[in-house]
Amino acid sequence: MSDKKQLIQPRTLKGFRDFPPALAMPREQMIDAAKAVFRSYGFAPIDTPALEYSEILTGKGGEESDKQMYRFTDHGGRDVALRFDLTVPFARFSAQHAQQLGLPFKRYHVGPVWRGENTQQGRYREFYQCDFDTIGTDSNASDIETALIIHDILAALGFERFKIHVNNRKILSGLLETLGLSEQATPVLRALDKLAKIGADKVAAEMASAGLSDAQAAHILQAVQTEGSNRAVLDQLSQQLSASERAMEGVADLRQLVDAFEAAHIPEGRLRVDVSVARGLDYYTGTVYETLLDDLPGIGSICSGGRYDNLAALYTKQHLPGVGASLGLDRLLAAMEELGLIAQTNTPAQLFIVQFTPDALGSYIALSRRLRAAGFATEVSAEAKGMGKQLKYADRKGFRFALIGGPDELERGVWQVKDLRGEGNPEIAEDDLVEHLRSMF
Amino acid sequence: MSDKKQLIQPRTLKGFRDFPPALAMPREQMIDAAKAVFRSYGFAPIDTPALEYSEILTGKGGEESDKQMYRFTDHGGRDVALRFDLTVPFARFSAQHAQQLGLPFKRYHVGPVWRGENTQQGRYREFYQCDFDTIGTDSNASDIETALIIHDILAALGFERFKIHVNNRKILSGLLETLGLSEQATPVLRALDKLAKIGADKVAAEMASAGLSDAQAAHILQAVQTEGSNRAVLDQLSQQLSASERAMEGVADLRQLVDAFEAAHIPEGRLRVDVSVARGLDYYTGTVYETLLDDLPGIGSICSGGRYDNLAALYTKQHLPGVGASLGLDRLLAAMEELGLIAQTNTPAQLFIVQFTPDALGSYIALSRRLRAAGFATEVSAEAKGMGKQLKYADRKGFRFALIGGPDELERGVWQVKDLRGEGNPEIAEDDLVEHLRSMF
Numbered sequence: 001m002s003d004k005k006q007l008i009q010p011r012t013l014k015g016f017r018d019f020p021p022a023l024a025m026p027r028e029q030m031i032d033a034a035k036a037v038f039r040s041y042g043f044a045p046i047d048t049p050a051l052e053y054s055e056i057l058t059g060k061g062g063e064e065s066d067k068q069m070y071r072f073t074d075h076g077g078r079d080v081a082l083r084f085d086l087t088v089p090f091a092r093f094s095a096q097h098a099q100q101l102g103l104p105f106k107r108y109h110v111g112p113v114w115r116g117e118n119t120q121q122g123r124y125r126e127f128y129q130c131d132f133d134t135i136g137t138d139s140n141a142s143d144i145e146t147a148l149i150i151h152d153i154l155a156a157l158g159f160e161r162f163k164i165h166v167n168n169r170k171i172l173s174g175l176l177e178t179l180g181l182s183e184q185a186t187p188v189l190r191a192l193d194k195l196a197k198i199g200a201d202k203v204a205a206e207m208a209s210a211g212l213s214d215a216q217a218a219h220i221l222q223a224v225q226t227e228g229s230n231r232a233v234l235d236q237l238s239q240q241l242s243a244s245e246r247a248m249e250g251v252a253d254l255r256q257l258v259d260a261f262e263a264a265h266i267p268e269g270r271l272r273v274d275v276s277v278a279r280g281l282d283y284y285t286g287t288v289y290e291t292l293l294d295d296l297p298g299i300g301s302i303c304s305g306g307r308y309d310n311l312a313a314l315y316t317k318q319h320l321p322g323v324g325a326s327l328g329l330d331r332l333l334a335a336m337e338e339l340g341l342i343a344q345t346n347t348p349a350q351l352f353i354v355q356f357t358p359d360a361l362g363s364y365i366a367l368s369r370r371l372r373a374a375g376f377a378t379e380v381s382a383e384a385k386g387m388g389k390q391l392k393y394a395d396r397k398g399f400r401f402a403l404i405g406g407p408d409e410l411e412r413g414v415w416q417v418k419d420l421r422g423e424g425n426p427e428i429a430e431d432d433l434v435e436h437l438r439s440m441f
Numbered sequence: 442m443s444d445k446k447q448l449i450q451p452r453t454l455k456g457f458r459d460f461p462p463a464l465a466m467p468r469e470q471m472i473d474a475a476k477a478v479f480r481s482y483g484f485a486p487i488d489t490p491a492l493e494y495s496e497i498l499t500g501k502g503g504e505e506s507d508k509q510m511y512r513f514t515d516h517g518g519r520d521v522a523l524r525f526d527l528t529v530p531f532a533r534f535s536a537q538h539a540q541q542l543g544l545p546f547k548r549y550h551v552g553p554v555w556r557g558e559n560t561q562q563g564r565y566r567e568f569y570q571c572d573f574d575t576i577g578t579d580s581n582a583s584d585i586e587t588a589l590i591i592h593d594i595l596a597a598l599g600f601e602r603f604k605i606h607v608n609n610r611k612i613l614s615g616l617l618e619t620l621g622l623s624e625q626a627t628p629v630l631r632a633l634d635k636l637a638k639i640g641a642d643k644v645a646a647e648m649a650s651a652g653l654s655d656a657q658a659a660h661i662l663q664a665v666q667t668e669g670s671n672r673a674v675l676d677q678l679s680q681q682l683s684a685s686e687r688a689m690e691g692v693a694d695l696r697q698l699v700d701a702f703e704a705a706h707i708p709e710g711r712l713r714v715d716v717s718v719a720r721g722l723d724y725y726t727g728t729v730y731e732t733l734l735d736d737l738p739g740i741g742s743i744c745s746g747g748r749y750d751n752l753a754a755l756y757t758k759q760h761l762p763g764v765g766a767s768l769g770l771d772r773l774l775a776a777m778e779e780l781g782l783i784a785q786t787n788t789p790a791q792l793f794i795v796q797f798t799p800d801a802l803g804s805y806i807a808l809s810r811r812l813r814a815a816g817f818a819t820e821v822s823a824e825a826k827g828m829g830k831q832l833k834y835a836d837r838k839g840f841r842f843a844l845i846g847g848p849d850e851l852e853r854g855v856w857q858v859k860d861l862r863g864e865g866n867p868e869i870a871e872d873d874l875v876e877h878l879r880s881m882f
Binding site: 053073096126265365377 | 450454459496517523793806
């Protein structure tokens, strides 16, 4: 009997989330910083559709159930699905456009992916991935560049204490070869991947159940746990594995990488040759990368990747080897928050101009343009309500300074510069304002 | 009988497209430029999920068929759909988080939306939208800011000859009120919207079929076609519509906008009070915006929007007035291409370092870091193949200069700087390189 309209409950789907400014701003800054590094190395952006033919994504295998694809039939009766990562679309893209791209091809791709995963472990069903790859070359120069980019992104984000752990699959393959264990590579690598988490004893036990003798397991565990400086580790591996040509190739590639980091004057502690890094995926064939934060090792690898032999075998006969890595945006964001690398604010602007005298809006706007031209993001108060209310808004949003000009100040050509996080309210001549503000940041 | 694996045909869905670097780079630059302007005004980013409950998107109306939503049932049996614009999710977001946001709230949102539309008219089924809005205030200062932002984005993108057409719905409403035609507002506004496209005669005919007399149609058409400077038009409207309080409010708001553009020293030709701008949507209630390029009027409005009374009435009882606009990214990109505002290149890097001597990779990497630190995006050749092949690659990708250092140059501490778009191959000492390159860009 009521004519009141019933409201629709505003809510998001389980496993999906909104990003209000306090979350969206640091994510955007992080992505922008990463993109700036990618571009500085000559990596170009690409984009691919969120929706693909399901057969493209499943690769006609049984992977669909693993990835919990969002799959449905579209208006035209097509079997379609939302992408669950950026690697498979990149493989499809590369096969489709390889002729026009020009090889080697270096691309980055940042975008959302979707998986109908169990949300109990804090997993989201929609999340961003940030991948970069070089395809169409076997050159170790690209493996080296990949590690340099990981380094430069973390440095750009403000991290100082981190280690890029590098290994080469050829070393592990060579080691298994010399032990006659090539057939058991997959379970052995899978066990090794857990070394940091479960310890040597449990890894040995897993190797035993994969059919290795105690001596074999001990030999492998000793080799991958070689300690010392990067050069010392490589020297030891050279001695131990001289019988395996493949392993020696891997050692030589890592040696070149260590040399390059030295030539680039990067602190030695940031790169660590770590033969225990296996990256369980069968996919990788050469260099592999994992990146750990010294202060937050428990968070896991924040940037991982490796070299692979053939990206797009499902879609083309063209052989496309490559190397790349993926930034763990959610982990990075959590780490930056925990390490205090994120400014707590709800606005990207530093300065807030109070509307003291509504008639003077033109003056406020003119000042705001002058400040923006000098590089200060500046908000003019939308409302001419009471000063207390305006300052409360500015404080709550996280502005750094409020600029106040009433009729008296405007006539004298000065502004009160109110520090919103401390004391102080000096009066500054408009012509000196930019210089004054520069000294405050 | 063949053991050859059958390939999956690499293809995209109809209406969907890949963005290779030549398309993705200018789009990314455009979006970055717009975001920088948004932030400089204190607008913060938000993000919302691609998938929503269908009822959120349909608003329980019959809009679904209009928007051709991608709608399906997810694993959990939920009726879900891909968002078809960013406005409805913003309304849902605002209703859900209004308490925490702090009003007024200024946000931008850039992201893909999906519509299963007919692709015959060159429409895509996945495209990016770029919206910005201020909600929670009736203040005309926000309407003014909206126009300033439109202006600054176009200027930042390199456009010089454009006009932001502004009107205020209150003027049209007041005009119809004075003529006793308030009931016919919707068909009249819809007809007016086509004025530029179909001309006054056909608009008059459409008004006639909506029940207007010839005199009424003529009166409206004369009023909306008032010509002259912005101030002259506003003066004339003040005289003609003095009987309507509502219309006079609209005139006053536009007058304040014209004043503000003058205070901001923006060339007068870039703002045009244009009473014929109706923006057919019933949604708008105050200022409305359309933006046309002087040199490409046929492309239509590249940035449109307006003030609305209540954003989220479907989801909350909280009254949320606002004002905002939407950048037409695809149109802008097409216009920038046509006007030569887009650099034709497949790489974001300017400099290409040839791998002349593979043993010198460390020197090439060290130089690349020096150049990047000076602000030059620099690619080190991935491959040490023949010089001709490397230069061909560099040329094809669109690099500006190639830096060549063989054993002789390296020993003397110099680099050949090869101009890839012209003549010249000077030899420059490494310590002078940054300065030399700065003079070349």
